[in-house]
Amino acid sequence: MGQLTGRTVLITGAGRGIGRAEALFLAAEGANIVVNDPGPQIDGSGGDISVAAAVVDEIRSRGGKAVADTGDVTDWAAAREMVERAVSAFGGLHAVVNNAAIEVNKGVEQLSEAEFDQVVAVKLKGTFAVTRWAAAYWRERTDAGEHEDRSIVNTVSGSGLLNPLPTQTNYAAANAGVAAMTTVHALELKRLGVRVNCVSPSMVRTRLTEGVPGMDATPPAGPDPRDPATVAPIVAYLVDPACPLTGQVLSVRGTSVAVNHGWSRGDRIEQPAGSWTVPELAAQIAGLDLEDPFERLAEALGGALGAGGRAEIEAMVNAQLDRA
Ligand SMILES: NC(=O)c1ccc[n+]([C@@H]2O[C@H](COP(=O)([O-])OP(=O)(O)OC[C@H]3O[C@@H](n4cnc5c(N)ncnc54)[C@H](O)[C@@H]3O)[C@@H](O)[C@H]2O)c1
Known part of the structure; x- marks a missing residue:
């Protein structure tokens, strides 16, 4: 046994x-x-x-x-x-x-x-x-x-x-x-x-x-x-x-x-003067390293975006939705 x-x-x-x-x-x-x-x-x-x-x-x-x-x-x-x-x-x-x-x-x-x-x-x-x-x-x-x-x-x-x-x-x-x-x-x-x-x-x-x-x-x-x-x-x-x-x-x-490691924290911004204004937030967030869900999907499928770039992966998602 x-x-x-x-x-x-x-x-x-x-x-x-x-x-x-x-x-x-x-x-x-x-x-x-x-x-x-x-x-x-x-x-x-x-x-x-x-x-x-x-x-x-x-x-x-x-x-x-x-x-x-x-x-x-x-x-x-x-x-x-x-x-x-x-x-x-x-x-x-x-x-x-x-x-x-x-x-x-x-x-x-x-x-x-x-x-x-x-x-x-x-x-x-x-x-x-x-x-x-x-x-x-x-x-x-x-x-x-x-x-x-x-x-x-x-x-x-x-x-x-x-x-x-x-x-x-x-x-x-x-x-x-x-x-x-x-x-x-x-x-x-x-x-x-x-x-x-x-x-x-x-x-x-x-x-x-x-x-x-x-x-x-x-x-x-x-x-x-x-x-x-x-x-x-x-x-x-x-x-x-x-x-x-x-x-x-x-x-x-x-x-x-x-x-696996769970969700991990990425870049951070701070507002030392108190509360944010929306324009300040928009300006600061624009400088952060953000994750693109389409790139994440491309990676999950085995690599970086193909020659067709982001448009190719977007088309693939849309085709899958149309088939479902
Ligand atoms: N096959 C894969 O590649 C894959 C990938 C990722 C995760 N999983 C996970 O692995 C697990 C097993 O999946 P599988 O691929 O063997 O699928 P499967 O369909 O062959 O087996 C799932 C079993 O769960 C039973 N089941 C469904 N509803 C139930 C309920 N309400 N109560 C009790 N049993 C119920 C089904 O009758 C079936 O026998 C799932 O949790 C699935 O999400 C599978």
């Missing part, structure tokens, strides 16, 4: 993609897994309870331990039941991997209220809800005198952190919120022995990335940097009781792992 023998890990959205690969990997390392997934479509509609059951069967057929949970992470009571299921099935809970997500990509003027709410609910509220009930359980265990390493691993996307991707108002906002929550929870939950970190996968071949430029539908013959399994060892490391990390957001792309 591996390094996680006897540890119980609840993984949300573990029926497919990256979450499924994490469930299989952590189970092979000896962890008991609660495989949560109600199996909706990419846009959050519908459901299929067989996806969680299939992963449980796969884990058990390899000699591992797992139970299925088909609760929706946006449902407050269901989030509580996930934690209770871990405790009733395996006698406790040591880690939560918040991985569930859906996507509805549209330009801001096309996005409906429901489409905004649903995407934010799964990623941001769902991460909060499951963490909330896990933390309440760990508070009880700590008050009962039980002290041990506990871990939360959140999942975000570069969309919302490093890459300002057009058509992703809801998804980017939710991911940025989860990254912010990671830091707050790392501070708050330290006293309960809980380390809180975050992984940010990139260009992994799942249903979410079908059709993304540069994402081949067919895996290569050799090592596959787009395989969902590439993220799992990093999550296993973060869940391992020997891991010292907390409050970190790690970008993962293939076998490359990078630490």
Whole structure:
């Protein structure tokens, strides 16, 4: 058995993609897994309870331990039941991997209220809800005198952190919120022995990335940097009781792992004489080193602006909005 023998890990959205690969990997390392997934479509509609059951069967057929949970992470009571299921099935809970997500990509003027709410609910509220009930359980265990390493691993996307991707108002906002929550929870939950970190996968071949430029539908013959399994060892490391990390957001792309630093302060101006006038502000701010969102996007896509310059990247954004 591996390094996680006897540890119980609840993984949300573990029926497919990256979450499924994490469930299989952590189970092979000896962890008991609660495989949560109600199996909706990419846009959050519908459901299929067989996806969680299939992963449980796969884990058990390899000699591992797992139970299925088909609760929706946006449902407050269901989030509580996930934690209770871990405790009733395996006698406790040591880690939560918040991985569930859906996507509805549209330009801001096309996005409906429901489409905004649903995407934010799964990623941001769902991460909060499951963490909330896990933390309440760990508070009880700590008050009962039980002290041990506990871990939360959140999942975000570069969309919302490093890459300002057009058509992703809801998804980017939710991911940025989860990254912010990671830091707050790392501070708050330290006293309960809980380390809180975050992984940010990139260009992994799942249903979410079908059709993304540069994402081949067919895996290569050799090592596959787009395989969902590439993220799992990093999550296993973060869940391992020997891991010292907390409050970190790690970008993962293939076998490359990078630490991220949050928003950082740039140039500053001061008004020693009291309050600013608008013309004074305008004159001073004009001299500051400002970040251009179009240049940021060009960088995120792999380099500086092309020969067509800024107009080229603006045209690309507009074409993407027209397609969405
Ligand atoms: N694939 C990538 O390249 C990539 C890049 C950046 C971030 N991510 C993040 O990785 C995570 C996994 O994404 P994926 O690419 O494996 O996608 P995926 O669609 O294959 O898996 C997501 C899973 O979440 C489940 N889910 C959806 N709504 C749920 C809900 N309300 N409750 C519980 N489960 C729910 C789905 O049924 C699905 O099985 C997501 O958080 C995503 O934002 C993925």
